[in-house]
Amino acid sequence: MSHLSIFVQYVGQYMKTRLTYRSDMVVEIMSDLLFQAVNLIFILVVFGHTNLLSGWSKDEIIFIYGFFLVPFALFSTFFNIWDFNERYIVKGELDRILTRPIHSLFQVILERMELESMFGVVTGLAVMFYAGSNLGLTISWYDPLLFLLFVLGGAFVYAGIFISLATISFWSDSRTDIMPMMYNIGNFGRYPVDIYNQIIRYVLTWILPFAFVGVYPAAFFLDKTEWYGYAYLTPVMGIFFFSLSIFLWNIGVTKYRGAGS
């Protein structure tokens, strides 16, 4: 069986399980919307007390947030591995995965898929168009193409970081509790990086490159020419970090010792 047909099979099963608990699905979509609103409220409240954030206006920051939502939606649809340690290592569920003849990471991704998170793409686009029209931005013929490229790059950056973190569990099965804080650090990539000092900027660009899922690619659409170089790097960073995480996974999985029963 090809990977594609397995994917389709999983989606089918997924729909069935989801439609069993319909009320929960509605609450889940609502809570997603609420989650997206939280950060928007943060921006709005902050700009209630200031006009410019190191030269960037409120609408520009909102536009960056709208852009961020799109790759983040893709990421949270397919890469729900924040509880990988508890779910697969501590409980020994990975034993089951490893007996099957398909790449283990691919199976984990399929099992933990959450298709309703795709809703975030719609919210993101709506926020972008809202802020963009306030700013009077125009769309060129190549913008949608680059947008797609940057979104994929951003989603892969996120996936790369979180898969790499999940692989730590192969070496050490203790809980880290760093995942929620990691999600929080992801938020900092949405603000103009020149507000941070050298170290934080370096971390957000090259070590935990969350700036590539926010300010760098969005700066391209905001016509901030000084950031174009970084914007074009987005897909490269995505491919690099995602490949690195798969490399780490492949090594890590050979070190796995079943911990559960």
Place this chain on the structure above:
Amino acid sequence: MGKYLEMIRIRFLMMLAYRTNYYSGIIIYSINIAAYYFLWSAIYGGKEDIQGLSVIQMTTYIAVAWMARAFYFNNIDREIAIEIKEGKVAVEMIRPYHYLNMKTMAALGEGIFRLFFFSVPGMFLVSLVFPLQFSANPATWGFFGISILLSFVINTQINLMTGIFTFFIFNNDGLMRAKRVVIDLFSGLILPISFYPGWAQSGMEWFPFMYISYVPSMIFSEGFVGQQVWNALMMQGLWCLLLLVPIQVLWVLAKKQMVIQGG
């Protein structure tokens, strides 16, 4: 009583066995606070204070809010949900203790562990690098201690309620997520409540959320002084008592219509 103390001890030891990874958590925590420091400095942009808080007080507020979160935070709603789904709750019910109290004690054991092995060293590390403002007044520390204990109680009560809801709706991942978002936003973890517009503030006074994070952080950063501290602590205590009512009601109803799904 003895069995409950034993539960705190066991959970503490369980966490202690897996302590190494907490050190990596401290580094992530430091990056987090550092980024907040610069973000808030940019937001202040040279202003002396916003809503009565200076930049340094603001950084202290954020740092201590995250540190306190490590103490009051727990996943018992998820634990309860899993035990209900797997049918394990049936066994728990026939054991000679109160299920909800036992869960609370387990959470307390976890919280105490995180306080000593994560919050305290993390806060120490951050205070070396950033200008945080620690009060020299022992009373402030005392009030802060009482306040985070009450925060723990309120947050745990909300988690118990969310967990018990699994008895009625069977799969409550969505509800748990919504609860987390609401607490992040309205507890004052990411923004002090005083920064919100007036109408929003008066709305929030009707909910227990701001007593989880806003109150202890304001006490610690001395944004609250004198009578304000006493009032805030009284309100926290009041909510602790008030929330017992819905929990008891839900628990009685849940036991009546329990459906064991697995096991």
